[in-house]
Amino acid sequence: MKAVIRITLKNGVLDPQGKAIETALGQLGFSGVDDVRQGKLVELSLAETDPEKARQQLTQICEKLLANTVIENYDIELVS
Amino acid sequence: MSVAVIVFPGSNCDRDVAVCLAAALGEPPIMAWHGDHNLPKVDAIILPGGFSYGDYLRGGAIASKSPIMGEVIEAANRGVPVLGICNGFQILTESGLLPGVLMRNSGLKFICRDVALEVGNTDNAFLNAYQRGQHITMPIAHNEGNYFADADTLQRLEDEDRIVLRYAGGNPNGAQLNIAGIRNKAGNVIGMMPHPERLAEAVLGGEDGRGVFDSLVQTLGRS
Numbered sequence: 001m002k003a004v005i006r007i008t009l010k011n012g013v014l015d016p017q018g019k020a021i022e023t024a025l026g027q028l029g030f031s032g033v034d035d036v037r038q039g040k041l042v043e044l045s046l047a048e049t050d051p052e053k054a055r056q057q058l059t060q061i062c063e064k065l066l067a068n069t070v071i072e073n074y075d076i077e078l079v080s
Numbered sequence: 081m082s083v084a085v086i087v088f089p090g091s092n093c094d095r096d097v098a099v100c101l102a103a104a105l106g107e108p109p110i111m112a113w114h115g116d117h118n119l120p121k122v123d124a125i126i127l128p129g130g131f132s133y134g135d136y137l138r139g140g141a142i143a144s145k146s147p148i149m150g151e152v153i154e155a156a157n158r159g160v161p162v163l164g165i166c167n168g169f170q171i172l173t174e175s176g177l178l179p180g181v182l183m184r185n186s187g188l189k190f191i192c193r194d195v196a197l198e199v200g201n202t203d204n205a206f207l208n209a210y211q212r213g214q215h216i217t218m219p220i221a222h223n224e225g226n227y228f229a230d231a232d233t234l235q236r237l238e239d240e241d242r243i244v245l246r247y248a249g250g251n252p253n254g255a256q257l258n259i260a261g262i263r264n265k266a267g268n269v270i271g272m273m274p275h276p277e278r279l280a281e282a283v284l285g286g287e288d289g290r291g292v293f294d295s296l297v298q299t300l301g302r303s
Contacts, residue, residue: 013183013228014183014186014226014228014254016184016185016186016187016188016254017184017188020188064145065137065141065142065145066137068138068141068174068181070173070179070180070181070228070229070230071181071183071228
């Protein structure tokens with residue numbers, strides 16, 4: 001079973017990288033681009049075939065390592 | 081008295097810390113490898129600066145899960161003094177021994193220069209040689225030193241007098257409350273972004289950092 005995990009900064013957490021991207025886009029002439037936020041995307045394969053158990057395992061993976069929940073949210077998508 | 085310096089793949093200040101410890105203690109520290117499951121019984125532990133695991137995922141994130149950290153956490157919970165410097169501070173927040181997180185510097189640049197600091201709470205094993213309110217200089221060298229915690233945590237740090245170092249000559253990295261170093265509630269675990277080992281003898285241009293190692297000697301000598 002494959003999964004995609006998106007890790008994003010929580011609302012209200014300053015994102016200097018997102019700001020720098022936004023500034024660069026403005027300099028490239030893309031007008032009207034606002035609220036740029038950047039994050040991480042992790043793809044992985046699991047031996048687990050039961051979607052419910054896979055989701056539980058992925059939640060643990062996110063909580064223990066992939067996301068720092070002080071500043072980050074995570075979103076788990078089971079792809080197949 | 082024995083002190084352990086934990087060495088992770090990518091640590092690069094471990095030997096500098098060992099030199100300072102040897103000078104202060106009169107004997108070299110134990111260099112403990114991150115993959116070890118058994119940490120010898122020691123009187124204090126230092127997590128040095130560097131780029132453990134290449135800062136992959138987040139600074140200190142992967143190091144905080146390495147085998148020896150289970151031993152470090154257990155020792156910290158028993159009251160053994162633990163100091164994390166720079167990447168070591170990041171490892172301590174990632175391991176949950178200290179609250180908050182060290183985010184990317186607000187200016188997006190790696191900063192390597194001396195900074196002015198004001199000493200806060202000195203009632204701990206690593207800062208008791210300084211005076212509260214004393215102004216000192218130490219170098220910082222980091223890309224992720226922007227201390228962040230939620231409002232409740234920041235309030236608790238203030239109320240419980242747990243901020244041990246603050247930037248005093250301008251905020252270099254966006255850290256909340258100008259935080260450069262904090263302690264845990266019990267007071268035995270300290271994290272700081274500045275590098276005391278890089279300014280601990282006159283030949284390096286100053287000795288303001290030496291007090292960290294002298295403090296430890298005073299503490300261990302007393303206990």
